[in-house]
Amino acid sequence: MTATLFGVAASVVAAGPVAAASDKPVIALSNAYYGNTWRHQMVEAFEDAAKQAKSDGLISNYFVMNGDGSVAQQNSQIAELILKGVDMIAVDAASETAVNGIIEKACAAGIIVVSFDSVASAPCNYQLNFDFEGYKAVQAEAVFKMLGGKGNVIQVRGVKGSAPDNSMFNAQQSVLAKYPDIKVVATVFGQATASVAQAAIANVLPSLPHVDAVLGQGGSDDVGIAQAFVQYGGEYEGKMPIIEGGGGTDFVKWWAEENAKNGYQTISVNTTPGIGGAAFWLGLELVNGGKAPKKMIMPVATVDPENLQEYADLPGGQIISPSYSPEWVKENLLSK
Known part of the structure; x- marks a missing residue:
């Protein structure tokens, strides 16, 4: 189901039947704000990873919920995902502290939570952050x-x-x-x-x-x-x-x-908005028993006078970012 918006109301995307019975996990994204190019690319990176994982039979379904930037709406969306019984929620948070209560409820329900980019400080959740x-x-x-x-x-x-x-x-x-x-x-x-x-x-x-x-x-x-x-x-x-x-x-x-x-x-x-894909693959690894530190740091992208021309011919309307593969996540984020 979808609802069209641009950072004003919520959008929800579910791939396939909502209640499909399967022993494969269901992965979700709760993105508090959808009103800029960076967040759009981040969501696309998550969705690309989710589509690949579903096609490969690694998950049964995925959900994407985008919000208007408010804590109240994100709390409501995460509560809905808890009721759906998802296995993992990736959270780009509206607040570092104000969504902690609902995240703790998700953790208590056995759901793995990975907050990223705009992280939440709930002790039970993993943080995939930038410096x-x-x-x-x-x-x-x-x-x-x-x-x-x-x-x-x-x-x-x-x-x-x-x-x-x-x-x-x-x-x-x-x-x-x-x-x-x-x-x-x-x-x-x-x-x-x-x-x-x-x-x-x-x-x-x-x-x-x-x-x-x-x-x-x-x-x-x-x-x-x-x-x-x-x-x-x-x-x-x-x-x-x-x-x-x-x-x-x-x-x-x-x-x-x-x-x-x-x-x-x-x-x-x-x-790098490609973190959306990294958050997906990290969450899936954790659901499947992988181990990771509670706090992880992602790389950033730098353009300076020395490499300016390397990036000058990229298509317009984008944020510079690599994509992150399952292999990259295993090599760089999971505990050795």
């Missing part, structure tokens, strides 16, 4: 060195209330504390979405002093930020601020064009 603070601190340091340690910056935050947003913001704050001559002149929320980030930047630019750099949080916010400055023009025409890239291929293409014209430089680092 948000680590890579964002490195990226901010790189930008501040390009600025020579002084200038005005805008911070563009991500999905409001999510664990990644808090982690990345805190990482940026820790680096800012070391650079007293870097001044934050505005902080806005971009929801990791090009159109939202573009509108947020356009709204504040007229009231700001000259902006030398923009700290983003990834997804497709990077190209939206760039377009806001392009459309504003004026002092930024031919001299754009250093905009942190978040892995969007549209941004990388724009960067490559600017680089060819005037030597524009920045750095792009992003979490």
Whole structure:
């Protein structure tokens, strides 16, 4: 069953009969927010893995539930999955803490829970995370060195209330504390979405002093930020601020064009939406008796001036990401 939406209401996808009797496991995804390119690719990665597993006879069925970003809706969806008797739930959480109660209920019902990307802190669940603070601190340091340690910056935050947003913001704050001559002149929320980030930047630019750099949080916010400055023009025409890239291929293409014209430089680092597939294969391994640490870290993707041209010809409208196979999961995530 499906319900069409784009980050406004819920969507539920079930492959095949809901109550199909089988000794094969049923795997589910509860994705709290569906309103940006990164989350769409993540869900596609999960679904691709699930379809492959079903075709290979490894699972009997799978469910995908996408939400509007609210804790209440995700709690309701996970409760529904508990009633369905699924064997494993992968959770991209609306909150690090507010969904812990329903996750504990799922664990008590014998369901394996793997939270990932935006993780939950319930002790019973496995966490498949990125080192948000680590890579964002490195990226901010790189930008501040390009600025020579002084200038005005805008911070563009991500999905409001999510664990990644808090982690990345805190990482940026820790680096800012070391650079007293870097001044934050505005902080806005971009929801990791090009159109939202573009509108947020356009709204504040007229009231700001000259902006030398923009700290983003990834997804497709990077190209939206760039377009806001392009459309504003004026002092930024031919001299754009250093905009942190978040892995969007549209941004990388724009960067490559600017680089060819005037030597524009920045750095792009992003979490990989292919984690959706990794979460699926990890969950299936755990259901089948595999062992893994309670906390695991996924790699990130980096584009810098050295490898820029390698990524400049990728199709637009995407987030840079590898796909993760069952073999990769066994080699890199399961306990040895």
